[in-house]
Amino acid sequence: MKFQHNRMARIPLLRTALLALSLLSFFFFLMQLWGFYHDDPFIVLRYARHLLEGKGLVWNPGERVEGYSCFLWLMFISLLGACNLDLVVASRVAGMLFGLLALMLPFVSANRNTILCSLLLATNSCFALWALGGLETLMFTFFVFAGVLLFFQARPIPRNLFCTGILFCLASMTRLEGLMLFSITFLFCFFNNRRDLRAGLRQALFLLAGFLILFAPYFVWRFWYFGYLLPCTYYVKGGAANSIKLLFGARYAAHFVLLYGFPLGMLLLLKDFKRFVRSNLYLISILVCYAAYVVSVGGDHMPGFRFMVPLLPVLYLLVAQAVPHLRFQRPAAARIAVACILCLNFFISYRLIVKTPEEFAAVKQHSYAYKYCTPVPDTAAYYGKYVGLYMKQHWPENALVACNTVGAIPLFSELRCIDMLGLNDYTIARSPVLYKIDIALTELLTAEGRRQIRGRVFGKYSPWQLMPGHGKGDGAYVLSRKPDYIILGPAEGARKPWFKADRELLASPDFLKFYTPKEAAIPVSGDYDAYFPATKNGVLVFTYYERTDREPGVL
Numbered sequence: 001m002k003f004q005h006n007r008m009a010r011i012p013l014l015r016t017a018l019l020a021l022s023l024l025s026f027f028f029f030l031m032q033l034w035g036f037y038h039d040d041p042f043i044v045l046r047y048a049r050h051l052l053e054g055k056g057l058v059w060n061p062g063e064r065v066e067g068y069s070c071f072l073w074l075m076f077i078s079l080l081g082a083c084n085l086d087l088v089v090a091s092r093v094a095g096m097l098f099g100l101l102a103l104m105l106p107f108v109s110a111n112r113n114t115i116l117c118s119l120l121l122a123t124n125s126c127f128a129l130w131a132l133g134g135l136e137t138l139m140f141t142f143f144v145f146a147g148v149l150l151f152f153q154a155r156p157i158p159r160n161l162f163c164t165g166i167l168f169c170l171a172s173m174t175r176l177e178g179l180m181l182f183s184i185t186f187l188f189c190f191f192n193n194r195r196d197l198r199a200g201l202r203q204a205l206f207l208l209a210g211f212l213i214l215f216a217p218y219f220v221w222r223f224w225y226f227g228y229l230l231p232c233t234y235y236v237k238g239g240a241a242n243s244i245k246l247l248f249g250a251r252y253a254a255h256f257v258l259l260y261g262f263p264l265g266m267l268l269l270l271k272d273f274k275r276f277v278r279s280n281l282y283l284i285s286i287l288v289c290y291a292a293y294v295v296s297v298g299g300d301h302m303p304g305f306r307f308m309v310p311l312l313p314v315l316y317l318l319v320a321q322a323v324p325h326l327r328f329q330r331p332a333a334a335r336i337a338v339a340c341i342l343c344l345n346f347f348i349s350y351r352l353i354v355k356t357p358e359e360f361a362a363v364k365q366h367s368y369a370y371k372y373c374t375p376v377p378d379t380a381a382y383y384g385k386y387v388g389l390y391m392k393q394h395w396p397e398n399a400l401v402a403c404n405t406v407g408a409i410p411l412f413s414e415l416r417c418i419d420m421l422g423l424n425d426y427t428i429a430r431s432p433v434l435y436k437i438d439i440a441l442t443e444l445l446t447a448e449g450r451r452q453i454r455g456r457v458f459g460k461y462s463p464w465q466l467m468p469g470h471g472k473g474d475g476a477y478v479l480s481r482k483p484d485y486i487i488l489g490p491a492e493g494a495r496k497p498w499f500k501a502d503r504e505l506l507a508s509p510d511f512l513k514f515y516t517p518k519e520a521a522i523p524v525s526g527d528y529d530a531y532f533p534a535t536k537n538g539v540l541v542f543t544y545y546e547r548t549d550r551e552p553g554v555l
Contacts, residue, residue, distance in 0.1 A: 019046045022103050022122035029128035032353055035371055039380035039407030041134030045084025045087040046411045047080040059424040066231035067424030072173040073136035091134040097129035098138040102145055109135040111153055116320040117313055121511045124344055125349035129304035129373045136174050137309050141170035145313035151185055158206045165210020167441045182211055184289055196225045235429035236422045237469040245298035252299025253291055255371055263319045263341050269326045279378055298468040304373045357531045380405040384491040385542050388412025391521050402478050403487040404499050418481055420501040422472040428552050431474050464498045486545040492534055493543030515545040
């Protein structure tokens with residue numbers, strides 16, 4: 001009896017030690033990556049600023065367009081902003097908060113093995129990176145993890161199912177991919193009791209009620225407010241799959257599995273693999289369906305496997321479920337295996353953190369930069385802040401600007417902007433994108449065949465145009481809006497085309513007639529200038545085109 005009492009007393013102490021270890025690893029990676037912030041969050045912050053100023057959820061004052069797909073995140077940031085917290089700081093605080101909540105969630109679970117999820121999350125630098133990046137990634141990750149965990153481990157009673165529906169509703173209001181995950185959960189709930197479909201239907205209805213109680217009024221409101229069933233981001237980044245998307249997406253998923261999928265190797269050591277698959281089919285379905293979705297949209301270009309981060313807790317939950325069913329006869333052997341996996345996860349994560357300006361420059365040369373975690377701001381965010389502040393100081397308050405990078409530039413310039421990639425413009429977002437490249441399956445099997453494919457693809461499209469979310473553009477439409485200024489290419493501008501609209505503008509006689517190229521030297525003195533070629537000399541050269549009434553001649 002005394003032995004059992006001592007054992008029970010050690011369990012809370014062990015849980016506390018493991019929680020402390022998780023938090024220590026998480027904060028270690030936060031410190032390593034502290035300077036990271038992406039350009040896309042500034043889009044959300046622009047909406048939040050306009051909302052706080054009483055202008056409504058608008059991109060430009062008076063223009064209702066849903067250029068975000070993270071309503072709940074936007075509202076949370078706006079709430080923090082209403083408390084006089086700087087919006088950039090608010091987005092980072094919120095990211096770290098939901099990161100901590102996701103790490104602590106396994107410790108309130110009745111299943112002790114779930115704690116392994118927290119340890120694996122904390123030793124993955126991608127998870128920490130997107131706690132700082134400013135996007136809704138970790139809010140979505142937390143709600144998905146909470147919903148999956150409650151549905152998978154709790155009893156299927158009405159209260160639990162209703163709460164599960166609410167959690168998936170909150171996930172869907174944070175990112176639309178939550179709808180897919182809820183649909184999978186609904187099907188498993190309905191067919192859970194195959195002998196009594198009435199009972200399954202009753203349980204599924206409780207789940208659906210929890211989901212619809214918030215999502216239905218939200219969806220009706222947003223359709224009334226914006227007039228479209230889906231946001232611009234869906235039309236820009238979604239659409240039908242094609243061979244180029246699938247190739248990019250398959251490479252993205254393959255890199256993730258090769259680097260972070262090794263814990264799944266524990267499944268090879270199971271006593272009864274078939275039985276394990278049957279009992280964990282829900283988790284496997286979530287992983288497979290979400291991974292297939294990521295492949296179909298072409299993956300992502302942002303660092304730290306952003307699209308895969310919401311899958312990490314579910315992946316690690318599956319691994320945690322495998323630990324009690326390993327072939328090892330002694331518990332010590334299982335503990336050693338888990339410890340090795342944690343150390344390897346930490347080592348790989350640390351190795352993939354860029355540590356010097358030279359490493360950063362080398363990483364930026366590759367199209368698979370998404371594998372790495374960077375401790376400095378996104379290039380567009382860093383340059384865009386300087387450019388935006390310059391525009392605010394030197395350009396008229398009523399100027400209309402057309403540009404491709406619409407994060408930091410519009411936020412800091414506070415000018416009306418045309419989003420030439422369509423994320424904040426329904427006309428461009430709904431325009432077709434046709435990638436016509438013939439690719440034979442046999443070509444993929446040889447190095448020479450792959451080289452020929454690359455030659456055909458990049459001979460027709462620029463590398464950035466092939467990135468997910470960067471393929472739309474309409475030069476004629478942009479010119480019809482008669483912007484006062486046009487910024488081609490990246491945040492600092494360029495004279496050569498980067499995107500579809502750039503190509504069309506440079507080929508247009510009206511653009512050559514009415515727009516004159518100009519340059520401005522912007523003094524810079526930031527903490528990360530050494531990482532960025534355009535600011536190494538203390539001056540950022542900003543290239544743009546200004547509309548003039550005279551014919552400027554040859555550009």
